[in-house]
Amino acid sequence: MxxxxxxxxxxxxxxxxxxxxxxxxxxxxxxxxxxxxxxxxxxxxxxxxxxxxxxxxxxxxxxxxxxxxxxxxxxxxxxxxxxxxxxxxxxxxxxxxxxxxxxxxxxxxxxxxxxxxxxxxxxxxxxxxxxxxxxxxxxxxxxxxxxxxxxxxxxxxxxxxxxxxxxxxxxxxxTGRGELPGRAPVTEWRWCNNLVVPAERLTLTGVRPAAARDLRLGGDGGFDWIEGGPYEGTREAAGMAVKAYETGVHRPEFGLFVLVRREDGRAIGGMGFHGAPDEDGRAEIGYDLVEGARGQGYATEALRALSRWALARDDVRTLFATVDLANTASQGVVTRAGFKQVSEGEEEELAYELRRA
Missing domain, CATH: 1.20.120.450 (dinb family like domain)
Known part of the structure; x- marks a missing residue:
């Protein structure tokens, strides 16, 4: 990028x-x-x-x-x-x-x-x-x-x-300085910088629409990735963020985050939400890691940090995630992060949930 x-x-x-x-x-x-x-x-x-x-x-x-x-x-x-x-x-x-x-x-x-x-x-x-x-x-x-x-x-x-x-x-x-056909006049506005969520060894860095578009198209999104990154799930999530932005429903704090290692500034994966919480305060969360960063506890650490941030908000009551039945490593991640298995979903997936205390 x-x-x-x-x-x-x-x-x-x-x-x-x-x-x-x-x-x-x-x-x-x-x-x-x-x-x-x-x-x-x-x-x-x-x-x-x-x-x-x-x-x-x-x-x-x-x-x-x-x-x-x-x-x-x-x-x-x-x-x-x-x-x-x-x-x-x-x-x-x-x-x-x-x-x-x-x-x-x-x-x-x-x-x-x-x-x-x-x-x-x-x-x-x-x-x-x-x-x-x-x-x-x-x-x-x-x-x-x-x-x-x-x-x-x-x-x-x-x-x-x-x-x-x-x-x-x-x-x-x-910014309240003009008219746009089909849109109501703007009387109050604020711009929005991206959100970062700190974790012990990582920084979860909110991805802006321009960076998400670059990731979706095969670029690096402005991040310095370790070998093999970004993984396909991050690119798919970037596409979801771009679609939400283009249709006017993007909530940047409930979008995609890139996981950046503090020790060297390298990006190792992506994590984020599938959209803003619904009317019941329920939001779905997903993630992936580049293969070279797996098995080191990064996903668990990031999931704990992002879950803690989300459940501290008034508009989030429950987080849920679905994991393939065969993906025992990811099942371990959500379990260590405090999620509880609540049901077996369709297409050989397990459903996990984390509720606000």
């Missing part, structure tokens, strides 16, 4: 400054940025502040809150100077994303209290694209970023939003 992050941040910033430089001689202080209550000048400063804040979160490895700093402009800074600040802070975020290891996560409030380097890159790009649109709308000039950038923001930050006919209008609609 193609690396995503620093290059796209710089592309977004370049498009922003090229657009706004054509109107740098106008009054930005007395004009509101589109539907915002902020002036165009304040909005441009907000872009720069977000870019440097995201760079600071990653570089400082912040874990509990935003790093307590901000930027201020020198007295007398004109619009051209402000654009230079945006270029500079964008370059700092791009550089930070490039040198940050893939397993590093830093604090961000929405929705799971952290984001990785790709998440911070996507948030920076979203701020640039959307607020450049706001300013252009307020000043009265055209602006439209590349479809690739807009689609990347949607697949990285809006996995819960069904794709529309085109990415840019969909992103504007999803």
């Amino acid at each position: 193609r690396a995503w992050g620093g290059e796209q941040v710089q592309e977004a910033v370049a498009g922003c400054t090229a657009t706004l430089r054509t109107v740098a001689d106008r009054d930005w202080t007395g004009v509101n940025a589109g539907r915002l209550e902020w002036s165009c000048h304040r909005t441009a400063l907000h872009i720069a502040s977000d870019l440097i804040a995201y760079a600071g979160q990653l570089a400082g490895r912040a874990q509990d809150a935003y790093v307590p700093f901000d930027i201020t402009l020198d007295e007398g800074t004109d619009n051209a100077g402000l654009l230079h600040v945006i270029e500079t802070t964008g370059a700092l975020l791009a550089a930070t994303v490039r040198v940050t290891p893939p397993d590093v996560r830093a604090w961000h409030p929405y929705p799971f209290r952290s984001a990785d380097r790709e998440g911070f890159a996507a948030m920076g790009i979203a701020e640039v694209l959307l607020h450049t649109h706001d300013m252009a709308e307020g000043i009265g000039i055209p602006y439209e970023p590349s479809e690739d950038l807009a689609e990347s923001v949607l697949t990285w930050l809006f996995p819960h939003v069904q794709p529309g006919p085109a990415a840019w209008p969909t992103l504007l609609w999803a």
Whole structure:
């Protein structure tokens, strides 16, 4: 899967400054940025502040809150100077994303209290694209970023939003900035970084729609797999996640997770849900491991961690899994994770269940 992050941040910033430089001689202080209550000048400063804040979160490895700093402009800074600040802070975020290891996560409030380097890159790009649109709308000039950038923001930050006919209008609609035929107006919104669930030797890393699509098509999904991976079950689960995303029913916290070893950052398998819990709070869980990672307790460890996370939620009461009658190894995994056999299913499968205490 193609690396995503620093290059796209710089592309977004370049498009922003090229657009706004054509109107740098106008009054930005007395004009509101589109539907915002902020002036165009304040909005441009907000872009720069977000870019440097995201760079600071990653570089400082912040874990509990935003790093307590901000930027201020020198007295007398004109619009051209402000654009230079945006270029500079964008370059700092791009550089930070490039040198940050893939397993590093830093604090961000929405929705799971952290984001990785790709998440911070996507948030920076979203701020640039959307607020450049706001300013252009307020000043009265055209602006439209590349479809690739807009689609990347949607697949990285809006996995819960069904794709529309085109990415840019969909992103504007999803953030309350436009209309989309057949969809109600959006009045409140949040983006959604991927979830990670820690285990003793593993990190269960939530798979974004773009990565799931790559896995389904035979790619690596952006993960460094051990030899023989990913296994066929992970690719099938990725296809289920893509289908859910494309039909607008994807709940990212109830999707696919890739199991990544902490000791070396290598991916060894996949685990996840077949969908969101039903009205009775029941959710099905499945998993597979690359052959070279089997027999070492990884699947049991991951299943315990994911089950513990799920059953701590108010909307999950019961987890269940089905295992082939001949697959004694997998039967051992679910049993060690606390699941109880409840019935013999069809097609020589055994059904197992784990209830909230």
